[in-house]
Amino acid sequence: MQPASDRSSHELDPLERQVVAVFVDGVRVLGLPRSIGEIYGLLFISRSPLSLDDLVKRLDISKGSASQGLRLLKSLGAVIEANGSNGGTERRTYYEPAVELKRLVGGFIREQIRPHLESGQTKINQLAARVREVEDPESRKFLSERVDRLGHWMRSGGKILPILQKILGQ
Amino acid sequence: MQPASDRSSHELDPLERQVVAVFVDGVRVLGLPRSIGEIYGLLFISRSPLSLDDLVKRLDISKGSASQGLRLLKSLGAVIEANGSNGGTERRTYYEPAVELKRLVGGFIREQIRPHLESGQTKINQLAARVREVEDPESRKFLSERVDRLGHWMRSGGKILPILQKILGQ
DNA sequence: CCGATTGTTCAAATCATTTTGAACAAAATT
DNA sequence: AATTTTGTTCAAAATGATTTGAACAATCGG
Numbered sequence: 001m002q003p004a005s006d007r008s009s010h011e012l013d014p015l016e017r018q019v020v021a022v023f024v025d026g027v028r029v030l031g032l033p034r035s036i037g038e039i040y041g042l043l044f045i046s047r048s049p050l051s052l053d054d055l056v057k058r059l060d061i062s063k064g065s066a067s068q069g070l071r072l073l074k075s076l077g078a079v080i081e082a083n084g085s086n087g088g089t090e091r092r093t094y095y096e097p098a099v100e101l102k103r104l105v106g107g108f109i110r111e112q113i114r115p116h117l118e119s120g121q122t123k124i125n126q127l128a129a130r131v132r133e134v135e136d137p138e139s140r141k142f143l144s145e146r147v148d149r150l151g152h153w154m155r156s157g158g159k160i161l162p163i164l165q166k167i168l169g170q
Numbered sequence: 171m172q173p174a175s176d177r178s179s180h181e182l183d184p185l186e187r188q189v190v191a192v193f194v195d196g197v198r199v200l201g202l203p204r205s206i207g208e209i210y211g212l213l214f215i216s217r218s219p220l221s222l223d224d225l226v227k228r229l230d231i232s233k234g235s236a237s238q239g240l241r242l243l244k245s246l247g248a249v250i251e252a253n254g255s256n257g258g259t260e261r262r263t264y265y266e267p268a269v270e271l272k273r274l275v276g277g278f279i280r281e282q283i284r285p286h287l288e289s290g291q292t293k294i295n296q297l298a299a300r301v302r303e304v305e306d307p308e309s310r311k312f313l314s315e316r317v318d319r320l321g322h323w324m325r326s327g328g329k330i331l332p333i334l335q336k337i338l339g340q
Numbered sequence: 341c342c343g344a345t346t347g348t349t350c351a352a353a354t355c356a357t358t359t360t361g362a363a364c365a366a367a368a369t370t
Numbered sequence: 371a372a373t374t375t376t377g378t379t380c381a382a383a384a385t386g387a388t389t390t391g392a393a394c395a396a397t398c399g400g
């Protein structure tokens with residue numbers, strides 16, 4: 001005989017499976033691996049925080065995956081450690097999802113978008129320097145027009161981000 | 171003896187290579203394959219339209235890649251066919267890049283983002299229906315709060331897109 | 341101190357995506 | 371009509387990313 005809320009059952013129930021599937025899809029659009037979606041999805045639909053071991057058992061993934069997945073999600077600020085409100089016994093750490101869109105978007109931008117924009121800006125500066133050394137004035141004009149445009153795109157991208165965050169912050 | 175603008179040289183010059191590298195990086199962030207970045211990048215930095223065959227030779231990619239890459243780029247509205255301004259001789263088609271950010275962003279949103287948002291919305295509706303059938307009122311309350319949140323995220327995503335387009339359209 | 345528990349790391353295996361290239365189709369040229 | 375040119379398609383190969391699992395470290399309890 002099992003308790004009503006069957007924490008020892010390893011399998012996901014259909015609703016949980018469906019939620020996890022939504023997140024697996026979602027993270028693929030963002031270019032993140034499937035396991036990230038599985039982990040976050042299960043945390044999102046679970047009423048209480050889960051340990052690494054819970055994730056391993058219920059999602060049937062390896063410890064390695066769970067560990068790495070949690071690390072990434074923590075770095076994004078998408079999961080937080082739920083330090084047991086118990087008296088400090090229990091050394092196992094439990095995780096819960098951050099559920100404010102603002103936080104999620106902010107973390108994603110900070111970790112996954114900004115670094116690319118920054119390295120892109122560097123490369124475009126190098127490009128501009130090279131273009132200045134092109135002999136033929138006609139070519140140089142064309143190339144600098146294009147490279148300028150590229151720089152403009154980058155700057156637009158940079159400007160969009162805070163706006164995005166502002167809007168999604170409600 | 172070769173003409174000054176050496177169209178028969180297969181190799182990219184260093185500047186072209188650098189531009190292509192920037193686009194290869196760029197499209198990876200968007201989750202598109204490398205060849206897409208190579209093709210668009212070379213078109214972007216080329217003073218005249220290029221044919222499929224030019225792309226194959228200069229980028230040293232297969233005909234198949236070039237053909238599929240061009241198809242995707244056309245569907246995004248990122249390259250357009252430059253119908254020779256000649257008298258209709260020349261049956262080979264040449265391609266040039268669309269260089270207005272607005273167009274590029276619009277195409278990407280239409281082809282790569284909207285479909286996901288739409289199928290996501292469908293899935294969330296199914297989810298909501300299932301949640302209504304959960305017996306335990308406590309659980310049902312929790313689950314419907316979470317699923318509502320998910321729906322809210324989706325709608326936020328949908329609302330952001332036109333704003334993005336407006337801002338990037340200058 | 342020893343064994344059990346919890347979690348991390350990283351090389352190897354697995355899996356998914358992209359690229360290739362051969363076969364084919366369509367249209368133009370001889 | 372046969373050949374050449376241009377381009378598409380798609381199964382198989384190559385590539386690249388993720389996942390696994392064994393080895394390891396750290397901490398706790400007995």
